[in-house]
Amino acid sequence: MTVEINIPPVFQAMVKGVHRIDVNGGTVGECLNEMAAKYPQLKAKLFNKRGKLPHGISIYINGENAFPKPLSKPVRPGDKIYISHIVLGG
Amino acid sequence: MKVNTGKILRINLSTGKVSRESVPESTAAEFIGARGYGVKYLYDEIAPGTDPLGEKNKVIMLAGPLAGTMAQAVSRWIVCTRSPLTGAFARSVCGADFGAWMRFADLEIIIIEGKVDKPSYIHITPDGCKILSAKEIWGKDTRETQAWLNSQHGKDTRTACIGPAGENLVKYAAIVSDRRTAGRCGTGTVMGSKNLKAVAITATRVLHLADPDAYNTLAKEQVKIMGKDGGFLNHKEWGTTSTQDITNAIGIYPVRNFRYGQKVGWQKLVGAEYRKLRVGKMGCYSCPARCGMIHTVTSGMYKGAHSEGPEYESIWAFTGPIDSDNIEASIRADQLCDDYGLDTITTGSTIGFAYELYEKGLINKSDTGGLELIYGKHEPMVALVEKIAMRDGIGDLLAEGTVRAAEKIGKGSDFYTMQVKGLEMPAYEPRGAKSQGYNYATASVGANHCYGYAAQDIFGAPFPHPTDRFDEGNADIVIFNQDDTAANECGVVCAFAARWGWSQLYGKLLAAARGIDLYKDDAYLAQVGDRMFNLERAFNLREGFGRKDDYLPKRIRTEPLHTREAEGEGQMVSHSDEFLDKYYSLRGWTKQGVPTDKKLKELGLDAVIKDIKGK
Ligand code: SF4
Secondary structure, eight states: OOEEEEOOHHHHTTTTTOOEEEEOOSBHHHHHHHHHHHOGGGHHHHOOTTSSOOTTEEEEETTEEOOSSGGGOBOOTTOEEEEEEOOOOO | OOOOOOEEEEEETTTOOEEEEEOOHHHHHHHOSTHHHHHHHHHHHSOTTOOTTSTTOOEEEEEOTTTTSSSSSOOOEEEEEEOTTTSSEEEEEEOSSHHHHHHHTTOSEEEEESOOSSOEEEEEETTEEEEEEOTTTTTOOHHHHHHHHHHHHOTTEEEEEOOHHHHTTOTTBOEEETTEEEOGGGHHHHHHHTTEEEEEEEOOOOOOOSSHHHHHHHHHHHHHHHHHOHHHHHHHHHTTTTHHHHHHHTTOSOBTTTTBSSOTTGGGGSHHHHHTTEEEEEOOTTOTTOOEEEEEOOSSTTTTOEEEBOOHHHHHHTTTTTTOOOHHHHHHHHHHHHHHTBOHHHHHHHHHHHHHHHHTTSSOHHHHTTOOOOTTOOHHHHHHHHHHHHTOTHHHHHTTHHHHHHHHHOTTGGGGOOEETTEEOOSSOGGGSHHHHHHHHHOTTSSOGGGSOOHHHHHOOOSSSOOOTTOSOOHHHHHHHHHHHHHHTTTTOOTTGGGSSOHHHHHHHHHHHHTOGGGGOHHHHHHHHHHHHHHHHHHHHHTTOOGGGSSOOHHHHHSOOBOTTSTTTTOOOOOHHHHHHHHHHHHTBOTTSOBOHHHHHHTTOGGGGGGGTTO
16 A cells, blocks of 8 residues: 655646655655655755755645654555645735 | 733714723623624624615724734734625724734724714824824825824824725725735725724833733744744745745636636746845734735836735736736736725726726727726726726726626626625635635625635645535535634734644633633634624624625636636536535525524524524
């Protein structure tokens, strides 16, 4: 069984409408790296120059906020990762 | 610990009588503050059928119990009244310092009643209140007005005022404080109808907290958490000036009066382009985000235009509806709206409506005074902003909002009014973010994006559960967002800051500020949100609103959306009845959208039952 990553609408628009992908990592960071390898156009959106999540990106695992240190949070097969890209318009 | 329920300043402009009262403890327990107090006092004090522009309507200004303290992003303030644009319940939120200054004057509520004969303004100090002549500032724009008031009353003065649009009773005039506006629903129009130019408060910082020690400990924790939050840091950098990058990419940026969900060439409008014209930042009291980005145009026909903004909604309002990518024109139009005191959303949407009528041949050059309302042409849009504010030529008609304008024009023009309950829709296409759309449909004030912002649909936020943005079945999400917003607006927590990681402290901060422990329970806060929403619904039912008013515009329900390169091509809102049935049932309302007796009793709103019997 794999880990499912749910892609937020704005990133879906960058990967031809793909809404979710399955990956095999043991941590959130490994899963996101696998996703970035598959979709290099997302790399800069998922990691800043220091390899951290850029501001505005939040990660949820099975609905729970992965803050703090989201990239090192462990995940298990069957888990669902949600990437939320909250900018909020006013 | 002494309970601090908040004080009311009541000013009757007809009689000149001024009084101070305290909010009863039971009201504080049930409604917490700000918007909660607003709906409670408006419901109790305005008789059904009150003319929104008559002497009997009231303007209620509200600061929350956290305003003016060291807690961050909690000093915005709220105006409630009966809307002259819609006839429904009106709540409009404003920023800057005025909310904090209300609290420094030991006030949480200012109730303005009656009407004064001659243009006047109210000057409030911690121990007094005077109604003074506004002869010197009547006719002046909001910048000049505030500068004059400061020159009269000194640097410790903050004001909320109207511009010429409010004086001219444009139906969607705003109240302006510094360069921030309580924009929606025509709150400034009601002030204008009372001949009231401004409310000025002169005060210095004093705190009124039930438990200052507990409060300060919590506030320090809030500041610490917020400062590290990625959403906060992003907002500090961009404000909302890059939201159009996302909404265009996903096909929900309304273009040409809600026909398209993406602007051709939208890359010219992205946040990075606005950034090139940024010259500074400003914000609200005690908020380090300072998310109001100030722009100056340095060349071209709009050279010299200077505005705190536009933020996302106003960027859209002056580009999307007229299909323009001219950033400079949007800055100029935004500046004019702030100077004249106009709601940018309804102004832009009403102008977009006029452009479509022109395209369809329902109005022509002789109606527009020679202006050619052709898509992409921004000059007529800028000209129309001024004409609306001054009710000049076709501006007099457009100053009434799209519904009344369509009634006058006839010829089927009502199809092109993009509004719910008479309030024009903001910058998110409902067919591509359906929970956001159904929030427009069911929000008490009409089509308002921040009455229950669907971050689930728009940004993929997975709480309380993830959504498919094209799914019309998420009535529970719409209710969650609306009630959560209502509870936050008792605070008043800025809608952006509510998501910056400190929400678990909110109830505790409220409890320490008021001395009411009930607030510490999140379930209790949710119930207060529900109570407020139900009372707002009852207010609207008394005024004749009901299920028939909970539908999105016909275009949204019958015409497919065109998204160009984005996902969502062909989407429509097709299941309104099923949605409303589900939404009403989850809310404990009848099929007609009326809260049941059981629901009202559960919420302690027994007294309302008789008012809405038979609706
Ligand atoms: S985030 Fe912006 S709108 Fe909200 S309180 Fe701070 S400055 Fe005001």
